[in-house]
Amino acid sequence: MAELIRTGIPGLDQVLKGGLRRNSSILVTGAPGTGKTILALQFIYYGAIDNNENGIFISTEESLEVLDQSAKNLGMDLKSMVDKGKVFFVQKPIATLKGGLSSIKGLVDAIRKNNVKRVALDSLIFFEYLYPRFDGNKMEFRRQVLIFMQEMKKAGVTFLVVSERSVTDFDRLTYDMMDFVFEGIILLSRIRKGSYFERVLTVAKIRGQDHSLDVYPVTIGHDGLKVLVDQTPFSLVEKEGDGFK
Ligand SMILES: Nc1ncnc2c1ncn2[C@@H]1O[C@H](COP(=O)(O)OP(=O)(O)OP(=O)(O)O)[C@@H](O)[C@H]1O
Ligand SMILES: [Mg+2]
Numbered sequence: 001m002a003e004l005i006r007t008g009i010p011g012l013d014q015v016l017k018g019g020l021r022r023n024s025s026i027l028v029t030g031a032p033g034t035g036k037t038i039l040a041l042q043f044i045y046y047g048a049i050d051n052n053e054n055g056i057f058i059s060t061e062e063s064l065e066v067l068d069q070s071a072k073n074l075g076m077d078l079k080s081m082v083d084k085g086k087v088f089f090v091q092k093p094i095a096t097l098k099g100g101l102s103s104i105k106g107l108v109d110a111i112r113k114n115n116v117k118r119v120a121l122d123s124l125i126f127f128e129y130l131y132p133r134f135d136g137n138k139m140e141f142r143r144q145v146l147i148f149m150q151e152m153k154k155a156g157v158t159f160l161v162v163s164e165r166s167v168t169d170f171d172r173l174t175y176d177m178m179d180f181v182f183e184g185i186i187l188l189s190r191i192r193k194g195s196y197f198e199r200v201l202t203v204a205k206i207r208g209q210d211h212s213l214d215v216y217p218v219t220i221g222h223d224g225l226k227v228l229v230d231q232t233p234f235s236l237v238e239k240e241g242d243g244f245k
Contacts, residue, residue, distance in 0.1 A: 002208075005053070005158060008046025009039055011227030012186075015203055015212045020184070024206075025149045025159040027124075027179065030188030031168040035199065035218060038074060038225045039188070040120040041067065043160050045076045048086040053117035056088045056110065060126050064089045074224045088114060092126060104151055111155045119152055123162040124178065142177055149181065170202065170215065183207045188218065193235035200233050 004019035013019045020026060028036050044055035059067065064082065067089070071078040081087040088110065110116065124145070131141040152159040163178060168189035179185055185204040190197040199218040203211045215236060217228040 006046075006051055008042045008044075008050065009225060009227060011216070011229040012201075014229045015201070015214075015216060015227060016206065016209070017211050020158055021206070021209060022158055023153060023156060024183045025152065025161065026184040026186060026206075027161050027163055027182040028186045028188065029163045029165050029168075029179075031165065031190070034168065034188035034190060035220055035225050036162045036164075036188060037062070037067075037122050038070075038220060039186070040122050040160055040162050041071060041074075041076065041078070042224055044087055044118055044120050045071070045078060045081060047118040048081050054086050054088070054115050055118040055120065056090060056107070056116050058090045058092060058107075058119070058121045058126070060092055060123060060129075062122075063091055073222065074220070075222055076224065085114065088116065104148060108151055108155050111157060116155075117157055118160070119157045120160045121162065123164060125164070138177065142181060145178065145181060170200075179204075184209075191215075191233060191235040196235070198233050198235040200235075201227050 003022045004016070005022050006013050006019050007016070028039055030036050041057065044057045047053040047055050064079070068079045078087065078089075082089055090107070111119070127141055127145050127148070131137055131144050133141045149159065161182065163176075165176070167174065168187065170187070170189060170191075173187075184206040187202050187204050189200050191200050199220065200215050201218045202213065202215045215233055217231050217233045219226050219228065
């Protein structure tokens with residue numbers, strides 16, 4: 001049996017029937033504001049706090065200062081973990097990226113040197129910028145992401161990647177070629193019920209692993225992002241009378 005590691009997201013390990021396979025590569029995808037960055041941050045932060053696994057968080061957008069501030073409101077003292085050398089924060093503003101993947105080598109060295117076990121990349125935009133996905137280049141984009149994934153695998157880390165997507169209605173989902181590259185996909189979305197949106201999560205796939213296919217409610221609050229494993233989303237519960245006879 002492959003070793004499963006705890007994700008750091010309350011409830012998610014139950015959805016995954018034990019956790020994430022060590023050394024796997026997982027895509028976390030969803031619309032803006034669905035909690036992708038928070039989920040990735042918890043994976044790194046609680047990986048270090050609860051599992052003693054050092055982590056690297058690569059951010060293409062937010063600075064450590066900005067992220068630290070929002071982490072505080074979610075019950076995480078990110079800066080203290082950075083100061084302790086348990087979490088490494090790498091900011092790669094896309095505007096400054098040059099030189100293709102030459103930076104991978106530096107990252108792999110840092111993983112080895114600092115005994116890093118988890119890496120989160122927020123987000124795949126990192127590669128979009130380097131290898132724009134215009135028609136003639138799609139394969140190069142995919143190839144470079146695969147190379148990066150393989151490097152992370154060789155380095156022995158569990159790798160979580162965030163990607164944006166515009167349509168996250170579970171009934172109208174279309175799959176992107178990157179969805180086929182990763183071993184697992186976690187989808188975050190919002191479902192509307194009347195005048196109210198509810199946050200939800202589902203696991204679309206984990207290769208070689210049994211997991212729940214249900215849709216679960218998610219909450220984000222002062223203690224972070226949680227999956228409510230014991231509940232069916234309120235937005236999906238049929239009104240009395242509409243249901244099955
Ligand atoms: N302290 C908090 N309490 C409650 N909700 C919060 C808190 N902090 C953030 N949120 C919610 O989380 C959302 C942001 O989550 P996050 O940044 O992880 O989204 P994202 O999916 O990464 O978005 P984007 O695609 O824009 O990067 C906010 O829009 C807000 O609704
Ligand atoms: Mg984000």
